[in-house]
Amino acid sequence: MTTTLITNAKIVNEGRIEERDVLIRRGRIERIDTSISAPAEEVIDAKGKHLLPGMIDDQVHFREPGLTHKGDIHSESRAAVAGGITSYMEMPNVNPVTTNATALKDKLDRAAQRSFANFAFYLGASNDNLENIQRLDPNLACGVKVFMGASTGNMLVDDPNILERIFADCPVLIATHCEDTPMILANETRYREQYGEAVPIEEHPNIRSVEACYKSSSFAVDLAKRFGTKLHVLHITTEKELALFEAGPVAQKQITAEACVHHLFFNEADYATRGALIKCNPAIKKKTDQAALLQAVKDDVIDIIATDHAPHTWEEKQNAYFKAPAGLPLVQYALVSALEQVRAGHWSLEKLVEKISHNVATRYQLKDRGFIREHYWADLVLVDLDGKTKVSKESVLSKCGWSPFEGIEFQSEVTHTWVNGALMFEKTVGVTENQRGVALEFDR
Ligand code: DOR
Numbered sequence: 402m403t404t405t406l407i408t409n410a411k412i413v414n415e416g417r418i419e420e421r422d423v424l425i426r427r428g429r430i431e432r433i434d435t436s437i438s439a440p441a442e443e444v445i446d447a448k449g450k451h452l453l454p455g456m457i458d459d460q461v462h463f464r465e466p467g468l469t470h471k472g473d474i475h476s477e478s479r480a481a482v483a484g485g486i487t488s489y490m491e492m493p494n495v496n497p498v499t500t501n502a503t504a505l506k507d508k509l510d511r512a513a514q515r516s517f518a519n520f521a522f523y524l525g526a527s528n529d530n531l532e533n534i535q536r537l538d539p540n541l542a543c544g545v546k547v548f549m550g551a552s553t554g555n556m557l558v559d560d561p562n563i564l565e566r567i568f569a570d571c572p573v574l575i576a577t578h579c580e581d582t583p584m585i586l587a588n589e590t591r592y593r594e595q596y597g598e599a600v601p602i603e604e605h606p607n608i609r610s611v612e613a614c615y616k617s618s619s620f621a622v623d624l625a626k627r628f629g630t631k632l633h634v635l636h637i638t639t640e641k642e643l644a645l646f647e648a649g650p651v652a653q654k655q656i657t658a659e660a661c662v663h664h665l666f667f668n669e670a671d672y673a674t675r676g677a678l679i680k681c682n683p684a685i686k687k688k689t690d691q692a693a694l695l696q697a698v699k700d701d702v703i704d705i706i707a708t709d710h711a712p713h714t715w716e717e718k719q720n721a722y723f724k725a726p727a728g729l730p731l732v733q734y735a736l737v738s739a740l741e742q743v744r745a746g747h748w749s750l751e752k753l754v755e756k757i758s759h760n761v762a763t764r765y766q767l768k769d770r771g772f773i774r775e776h777y778w779a780d781l782v783l784v785d786l787d788g789k790t791k792v793s794k795e796s797v798l799s800k801c802g803w804s805p806f807e808g809i810e811f812q813s814e815v816t817h818t819w820v821n822g823a824l825m826f827e828k829t830v831g832v833t834e835n836q837r838g839v840a841l842e843f844d845r
Contacts, residue, residue, distance in 0.1 A: 402427050403442045405822065410447035410783065413754045414454065414773040423452065425779040428822035433775055443824065445817065447783055453754050454773050455487025455780035455818065456736050457761040459543070459659065460576070460635055461710040462553070462728065463489075465511060467496025472712040472730070472800045474508075475515040479832050480798035481710075481732040482517045482825040485782035485815040488770060488841055489518055489732075490543040493525025494554030500530045505541055509840055517825055519770070519780065519838040523576065526567055528560045535570045539845045543765050544573050544633070549617050550580030552682040553711065553728055557582060568624040573845075574631040574765065579617035579642075580683050585609055589723075600722040603672045606684040611639045614683050618642045625656050632656045633764065636709050638664050638683040640693035648701045651760040657704040660694045662735045663805065665706070665742060667691070677718050677725035678805050681711065695747045698756060705764065706756040708735045712801040730799040736782065737790045737811040744786075744812055768842040779822040788814025798832075 405425040412421050412433070422437040423430060432439075463477040474491075481489060491508070493499030499508060505522055512520040521543035526534060534545055547567060551557040558564060559582065568575065588608040592600045600608075618634055622645045625632035637643065637658050646658045667679055668688040679685055697703040711728025718725055731738075739757065743750050762771020769777045790811040797804045818826040823836045 405443040406439060406441035407445045407447050410452035412452045412773055413750050416751050425822045428779060430775055430777055430779050450783050450785050453782050454758040454771055455782045456485050456757040457488040457771055458486050458707050459490045459705055459761050460707040461489045462492045464495060471714060474512050476800040478517040482818045483798055483832055484733040485736040485818050486732050487518055487780035487820045490521045493523050493546050494556050498525050498556060500525045500527050501533045516838045518820055519841050521841040525556055526558050528558055528563050531563060531566050534567055537572055539573050540843055542573060544576045545571050546576050548578045549621055550578055551582045552578055553726060568628040568630045574633055576633045576635050577621045578635055579614060579621050580609055581613040581616040584613040598721050598723060602676050602680060602722055605680055606669055606686045609682055609684040611641055614639050615641045618645055622656060635659050636661045636683055638686050638690060640690050643693055643697050643702055646702050651704045651763050657764055659705045659707050660698060660703045661707055661709045662731055662738045663729060665694055666738050675805060680725055680727050681729055682727040699748050704760050706739060708732055712799050714801050715803050729805045730801055733798055734792055734806045736815060737813050740813040741811055766844045768844045779819050781819045782815055783817040785814045785816050790814050
């Protein structure tokens with residue numbers, strides 16, 4: 402294993418930015434000091450650049466098994482490390498769905514062979530796998546995913562008695578997709594009557610409406626309060642829902658909330674130029690919702706920033722409204738897009754690091770990750786805030802070969818990514834092909 406010395410890096414960690422050297426040995430951070438002289442096979446002068454704990458993305462869809470024409474563990478984790486993501490937590494709406502321990506173990510085996518980043522997987526809830534949830538080994542899955550609204554895949558849990566049992570008995574954190582399906586179906590019928598199949602994409606946030614989000618999120622929060630559940634509500638998109646969550650440090654919360662990079666970056670004006678490429682569930686909504694989300698990150702109402710990376714092929718996305726699938730590929734440009742919000746003055750760099758790394762590690766009880774600390778794993782990303790990242794079809798590493806950010810030039814650049822101390826990405830060389838990540842471990 403390579404010994405690495407990173408010198409003169411501006412380390413962004415635990416609310417501070419300090420220039421330090423970092424010595425990495427046997428995959429872990431051995432020392433952090435003002436000046437380290439130690440023999441190392443790899444020495445990186447990071448003068449002028451910022452060293453962050455790698456992004457831990459708590460919501461990705463890598464499509465394996467069964468949907469691998471859209472993406473797979475190898476292709477999407479490769480794109481992730483190029484974007485500064487060192488660990489990810491992957492969703493169960495694949496084929497077959499990940500609703501039992503055997504399916505979870507199959508994914509863990511696949512990832513051990515083929516993942517560039519560290520990994521964990523959610524167990525998916527369904528209307529008929531309550532026993533699998535009750536018996537789940539808390540070290541086998543990062544959490545249980547409950548689709549309280551239907552989205553890609555057929556994983557809706559809508560039996561109220563089952564939902565109560567899941568919220569009462571789940572041995573790990575529950576992560577929910579909240580949109581009320583009956584309200585959405587009624588909206589779809591209304592818009593079909595008006596437009597037939599040719600519903601304009603601009604209507605997506607009216608079909609997947611604020612009210613549908615609020616009804617479902619408030620139901621989830623009510624259930625969690627009744628049963629004392631550890632609840633994490635994924636991809637909040639509306640100002641109205643923010644009132645359901647409290648401000649404060651993540652360690653003190655039983656109920657937490659996530660926002661995703663695309664809901665923070667785009668708003669409904671972007672449908673005009675990007676069309677169904679930015680169709681996702683829940684929908685990208687108004688500028689006022691976007692502004693409220695940006696503020697809620699700053700105010701610690703939103704605890705975690707993630708991607709909901711959900712690739713579909715270019716051809717699939719060219720379909721008319723109802724047939725164009727929801728979801729966008731995001732992992733490769735998530736961090737630079739979030740750094741754009743720092744540049745715009747919405748948050749400090751320290752706050753961003755809290756949301757993409759510290760808080761994720763705390764919330765999911767990850768062992769020895771998410772902070773730049775001696776003896777922790779060396780999952781690190783070096784960013785150049787004077788660099789540029791221009792997004793084009795040619796630069797995209799995701800299997801689908803397109804990005805919602807095409808044509809945009811971000812005002813920062815990921816130059817190096819280390820996963821467990823191994824240099825997994827270097828901008829002038831690309832991704833290191835022969836290294837693999839490991840399964841995330843939990844302190845539970
Ligand atoms: O837009 C989305 N796409 N939202 C989801 O909840 C699922 C995802 C997918 O898997 O395509």
